[in-house]
Amino acid sequence: MEWFYLVVAGIFEVGWAIxxxxSQGFTKTLSSILTIIGMAASFYFLSLSxxxxxxxxxxxxxxxxxxxxxxxxxxxLFKEPINIMRIVCIVFIVSGIVGLKLVSIE
Known part of the structure; x- marks a missing residue:
């Protein structure tokens, strides 16, 4: 279950970052509230893991x-640029995540 909790925590992290x-600097009420809820959920699931x-x-x-x-x-969502170097960096991060999972001691 701990790995499931960790993935859920990561998904909530994406949610609160977006x-x-x-929230535009916490000036939009609904977005700000949802962001704070996402933060709390992310930390909660991380703590469970x-x-x-x-x-x-x-x-x-x-x-x-x-x-x-x-x-x-x-x-x-925001039409940020995509280029080969960004993709290469994402692949490195994915490789690191997989590597850490493979060598983790449970």
Whole structure:
């Protein structure tokens, strides 16, 4: 279950990161509230995963999921640029996440 919690925490991290953009510096009420809820949910699920996962592995994977998801949604939702170097960097992050999962001690 701890890996499931970690993935859920990462998804919520993507949600609150995108929510920050929509909240426009916490000046939009609904977006701000949803962003704060996403933050709380992300930290909650991360804390559940940390009951049995190593902190270094879990934190790196959590931020990696958040980074990849936020970059991809930035490209889709906000028309941020996409180029080969961004794709290469995403592949490196995915490789790191997979590598950390493979070498983790549970």
């Amino acid at each position: 929510g920050l953009k929509y 940390l009951k049995s996962l190593q902190i270094g592995t879990a934190y790196a994977i959590w931020t990696g999921i958040g980074t990849i998801g936020t970059v991809l949604l930035g490209i889709i």
